[in-house]
Amino acid sequence: MSFSEFLDMGGYGIYVWSSYGLALIVLAINVIGPLQLHRKLLTDIARAARRARKKT
Amino acid sequence: MFNNFFHKMASPKYFYDISGRMIPWLGAAFIVVTLAGLYYGLVKAPPDYQQGDSYRIMFVHVPAAWMSMFVYMVMAIAGAIGLVWHIKLAEVISISSATVGAAFTFLALVTGSIWGKPMWGTWWVWDARLTSELVLLFLYLGVIALYNAIDDKRTAARAVAILALVGVVNIPIIHYSVEWWNTLHQGPTVTKLDKPSIHLSMLIPLLLMAVSFKLYYAMVVLMRARCEVLERERHTNWVKELAGSQ
Numbered sequence: 001m002s003f004s005e006f007l008d009m010g011g012y013g014i015y016v017w018s019s020y021g022l023a024l025i026v027l028a029i030n031v032i033g034p035l036q037l038h039r040k041l042l043t044d045i046a047r048a049a050r051r052a053r054k055k056t
Numbered sequence: 057m058f059n060n061f062f063h064k065m066a067s068p069k070y071f072y073d074i075s076g077r078m079i080p081w082l083g084a085a086f087i088v089v090t091l092a093g094l095y096y097g098l099v100k101a102p103p104d105y106q107q108g109d110s111y112r113i114m115f116v117h118v119p120a121a122w123m124s125m126f127v128y129m130v131m132a133i134a135g136a137i138g139l140v141w142h143i144k145l146a147e148v149i150s151i152s153s154a155t156v157g158a159a160f161t162f163l164a165l166v167t168g169s170i171w172g173k174p175m176w177g178t179w180w181v182w183d184a185r186l187t188s189e190l191v192l193l194f195l196y197l198g199v200i201a202l203y204n205a206i207d208d209k210r211t212a213a214r215a216v217a218i219l220a221l222v223g224v225v226n227i228p229i230i231h232y233s234v235e236w237w238n239t240l241h242q243g244p245t246v247t248k249l250d251k252p253s254i255h256l257s258m259l260i261p262l263l264l265m266a267v268s269f270k271l272y273y274a275m276v277v278l279m280r281a282r283c284e285v286l287e288r289e290r291h292t293n294w295v296k297e298l299a300g301s302q
Binding site: 006009010011012015016018019020022023026027029030031033034035037038041042043045046048049050 | 098099103108109110112113116117120155156159162163166167170171173174272275276279280282283286287290295296298299300302
């Protein structure tokens, strides 16, 4: 089997690859989301703590 | 010993630390199993005698659909545990499952649609299986919206748990819809009592992808749960110290 045959998927290439591509995107978004949220939370909490210390 | 374990797990700091150590291992296992699943699914498995190569969509569609129901049950059961025994960690696991559950449901619906076009000649039919899966997506979105609409996290978790529990009635409807009603959707080939009517060369990648999605869910739910713990515990000393040391 050649590589172009592999990509063609017996004529169903567009359907197969769009499914796998979409899965990749959806799974990636759900990892990046919490990663960014985690970083943002730690920065926010640190900033709030510094502000509270300055006030007292 | 078990008592001790549960006692420790109930401590947010302990949960935060140990889940942080588990996530890289889950991620590594996910990548290995996924690569194996993709290799067996896209390269090794032969084309289907009826559907040609289009059936390979199954290796993402079916695990995503299984996970859409599995994650919903985790969300509902953890919600119920939080509701009855007031265990904060159960609330956190419950709500942290909603987004990734919705993502699996969305994936199952869209990949099903992409598979339906060449095989059924249509992107969508309003039959029982597709409609009940769409209802599942709306249940997830309802859970997320309700949780974000209530400021007090503990009240929000309780409201969400009740909504999630009511929605459980949809799960057997999804599962049995292909047997109860006439539909374009094919019947189960793996999750039935007698021998699975699927060849081993196709069953292996399917099961590998199912394991891969389970590992992925475990990883992502822990990542989300850690964020939720930080947010709920933001006024405690250990969180302030942790944030300050970054």
